[in-house]
Amino acid sequence: MSSGADVGSADLAAALEQRIARLEAKEGAPPRPPDPKRRDKWDILQLLIPLVTPVVVGVVGFGLKDSFDRSLRREELQLSNVREMRQLLVDIQAEAVTPESAQATALTIAAFGRPAIGPLVTVLATGDEIRRPAAERALRALGLTDAEAVCRPLVGIVDNRNGRYTWLTHLSAWRLAGDLECGGARAALGRYQALLTSVASPDQLARLEPVFDPSVPADMDSVGQLRAELDRAQRRMGP
Numbered sequence: 001m002s003s004g005a006d007v008g009s010a011d012l013a014a015a016l017e018q019r020i021a022r023l024e025a026k027e028g029a030p031p032r033p034p035d036p037k038r039r040d041k042w043d044i045l046q047l048l049i050p051l052v053t054p055v056v057v058g059v060v061g062f063g064l065k066d067s068f069d070r071s072l073r074r075e076e077l078q079l080s081n082v083r084e085m086r087q088l089l090v091d092i093q094a095e096a097v098t099p100e101s102a103q104a105t106a107l108t109i110a111a112f113g114r115p116a117i118g119p120l121v122t123v124l125a126t127g128d129e130i131r132r133p134a135a136e137r138a139l140r141a142l143g144l145t146d147a148e149a150v151c152r153p154l155v156g157i158v159d160n161r162n163g164r165y166t167w168l169t170h171l172s173a174w175r176l177a178g179d180l181e182c183g184g185a186r187a188a189l190g191r192y193q194a195l196l197t198s199v200a201s202p203d204q205l206a207r208l209e210p211v212f213d214p215s216v217p218a219d220m221d222s223v224g225q226l227r228a229e230l231d232r233a234q235r236r237m238g239p
Contacts, residue, residue, distance in 0.1 A: 047126055087107055089119055102130050106138035114149050117142060121153045126168050136172045137167050140157060143180040151182035159188045163209070166216040171229055188233030188239055 003062035086181040092105040106123065108196070109116045120142070143150040157165055165173075174192075177185040199207055201220075207216050 085109055085116065085119060089099070090124075092134065094124060098131060099130050102134035104136060106131075106134040107141060110138040110142045113142070114146055117149055117153065121157075124172055125134060125157070125165050126181055132168065132172060136176060139176055140179055144175065147180045147182070151177065151180055151184055152181075154182060155185050155188050158185065161211050163211060163213055166213040167208075167218040167222045167226065170212070171225055174226065174229040175231050176230070177237040181237050183237060185233070187228060189234060189237070192226075194225055196227050196230070
């Protein structure tokens with residue numbers, strides 16, 4: 001019996017030793033390289049980043065340069081326009097200007113588009129019987145393509161109650177507002193009609209003193225012209 005037990009113990013020990021040897025051999029073996037077919041998305045992204053980065057940087061850089069170049073060209077064009085427009089404004093304010101040359105100059109200013117609106121409104125507000133009609137005609141021409149932009153300063157003029165503009169400037173502004181069918185002037189029109197209705201006789205003209213520039217005094221004939229222009233503008237603008 002003891003002989004059989006010894007054999008069994010020997011077999012068991014040998015089996016254990018073999019198993020330990022296999023484990024040690026397995027642990028000591030170098031790690032197997034990863035299978036390229038089993039790379040996950042992160043591995044692929046890491047491989048692509050060095051390739052894609054120069055392309056992205058190039059595209060972004062080109063876009064920034066193009067944007068900067070366009071901005072620079074726009075500023076240069078604006079500066080050139082300002083210089084040319086300044087000379088035209090000097091010409092229209094010249095003492096020897098005639099109605100024909102004033103109209104030609106004003107229309108040339110209008111050719112600059114929206115940037116010309118401010119200078120032309122200034123001529124409209126400060127001009128005399130030669131310059132004011134020229135500015136009015138040029139603004140009307142501008143309004144054919146950009147009525148909203150022209151209407152905004154016109155509403156500012158007729159809604160002003162600080163005596164900044166003469167009644168003649170108000171008259172031109174209402175004539176333009178009607179011709180351009182300035183919808184934004186409807187509310188101002190109602191207020192203006194109420195103002196003129198309150199002036200029914202010469203002794204009530206004092207109510208207009210805070211409204212108009214006193215350099216051109218308003219009389220009842222002025223009130224009549226303004227009323228007629230308001231009625232015309234209302235018909236043009238509609239209800």
